[in-house]
Amino acid sequence: MNDEILKLENQLCFPLYAAAKEVVSQYKPWLDKIGLTYTQYIVMMVMWEYKTIGVKELGQHLYLDSGTLTPLLKRLESKDLVRRERSKEDERAVNITITEAGEALKEKAIEVPMKLASCIPLSPEESRTLYALLYKLLKQLDCGNAG
Amino acid sequence: MNDEILKLENQLCFPLYAAAKEVVSQYKPWLDKIGLTYTQYIVMMVMWEYKTIGVKELGQHLYLDSGTLTPLLKRLESKDLVRRERSKEDERAVNITITEAGEALKEKAIEVPMKLASCIPLSPEESRTLYALLYKLLKQLDCGNAG
């Protein structure tokens, strides 16, 4: 049997999995200050951009399903950062709208990406390469599942 | 306020987070066949290589802490894939040893990395670049925390 193939160091997925976890954990102290988890933070990033959006579309942007989003959005609603209301046209769908408090939180959140950038020990060039490869991977996996 | 900085598409962390989740989810159907979660699978990969190892060292290899490992290892023990026993020299430490059934599982697991490789839509060159950048990120973050 080929032993090498089952070694951790020969897997691409493992450093991806571990690096993602480690980077997300770097966010924690900064996100604690504004009372969000990382997942809530990326949801709020979409809300700051779109103001109002359906749960389904939100999930498509973030690669999250409603099983994760439903409880998460209820928590954001209980903090008065978003409003949730069923669509009039389609009773199955739920629309999410950012509140004033949600908008206001953006002012505090602005420092988060700045603080984080300084924690990422890669050159601008390396970051760009990594970014491009990750998006390539992500997009291709995505359409691989759809098609 | 600079709006651009808080957009999802301008974050490096987001594609890292999303790609890791998507790739791990690609493992699911294959890992289901051998009854492991992804995290259990990477633990078993270390066990196949080391045969016996302390919980602490295991965690260092995998960037996992005892809060994750303790219950996970108890589950692997209940499936008779590993044995857990307190160290005689240091009663705080727990040593993990792979069982025969654990060794036998390796035969079935051998197909997993092969199947997955074919799901990764990157060229060998791109994979190598990605791998190197992820490890650079991981190692640097790691020593940043230690020092």
Added chain:
DNA sequence: CAAAATTTAATTTGATACAATTTAATTGTT
């Protein structure tokens, strides 16, 4: 055109993983 079947969207449920706290053992200091 109406009823049944299929598809779609969100919710709920159960299991796993993560972060913080606690407990227990060891090491270092005086």
Added chain:
DNA sequence: AACAATTAAATTGTATCAAATTAAATTTTG
């Protein structure tokens, strides 16, 4: 030797993920 500090794992509470469920809309078929 006694106390404080450190280290290792376990425990606890919260969040996330996957699968099954519920409810609404659409499509198919008679």
